[in-house]
Amino acid sequence: MPLRTITDVMVILERGGRILLAERKDTGYADGLLNLPSGKVDSEEENVLQAAAREVLEEVGVTVPLAALRIVHVMQYRNPEGEVRTGWFLTATHWEGEPYNAEEEKCAGLSWHQPDRLPDNTVPYNALGISHWIKDEPFSVHGWNEDRNERDV
Template sequence: MLILEQGEYLLLAERAGGYAAGQLNLPSGKVEFGEDVFEAVAREGQEEVGVTIHRDSLRIVHVMQYKNPEGGVRLSWFLATSHWDGEPVNAEPDKCARIMWCKRSEIPDNTYESNALGIQHYLKGEPHSVHGWVSRA
């Protein structure tokens, strides 16, 4: 998951009909064969919001193991940067209704849960978290 930050951070509004329709998400996607997480995040930044991100400008800010309400398990890497080339735009209008900048102090109520949790941990400086499991300890 990509956190583009310049005093604010960027979210995408998912278009109706897709997974998480109407909810806000960070630019994100799956790692493709042969990519590492840095390459995947830079590629997703280009595909989803039209910006070029250089690998050395990315930093890992949070890693989350998350179990969604349907029982699917995800390992999400949150990487942040405040340096990119180009102006963020809605580069996938067939998937995204709009992009929006949000104040660091605010997480909109309709932000997809795993994204909201990751942003909260990132803002607190917490490097990792686990969500969706009951502790057996």
Template sequence: MAPQRPVIDVMLILERDGAVCLAERQGTGYADGMLNLPSGKLETGEDVYDAVIREGHEEIGVTVEREALRAVHVMHFRNPEGQARIGWFFTARHWDGEPRNMEPHKCAGLQWHPIAHLPSHTVPYNALGLRHYAKGEPFSTHGW
């Protein structure tokens, strides 16, 4: 049997005034119209810190220093299509810049929502990770 080769994702949790920053997907062909955390996949040569820093800058224009990041949840996830993923959820204690939509071709805009009251159209993978983070749970599996 071949070894599993999951996709490695990173998600950035920015919190302000009791709410978390979510982006509305558009024009991507996947989960368009749904809300998700600023996120993406690791690129060749990156570690998870480099990737989440890059994604924060590319997607919402913020600069986050490695020392400001804290890994708060790791999820082994199998999506409905059967693809295995490992999701790293990070909070940032502080960041430079005001979050703004840097990818209007992929994002309809940013919204802030309380973690305890996420909209029903939040991407399930992200919503699960946020719920585990809110409970202080460092690891989970879903879809197996």
């Protein structure tokens, strides 16, 4: 069977030493958990930078110029359901506008948190990426063999 990898983008918006997280609501997946503004690359015509900027605008209402996005971590991740995903974690050096809950039908609210003390209800995939970003580790693999150390570089 050919490999089908889902390409995810997760954007770390940092202000005053805190990062922005959104509480998932009525999505059917991880509802009640906190995650970064995020989503998937929607088509072959969209690259990860474009997808990241689009998702941030859709979810938290701010405009991030593509030149302001920096890739800080890439993760190959097999989720508990067995899907293989490639997660691109990006930071934004600046943005236009004030973040707000732009998707009230999918989000219960926004909150700012210290990245080294994430709430217990943070989506594990996001928490892993944030921890690698904090440690300045550009790449990791998670979800294939939990009995031994995964590759974190």
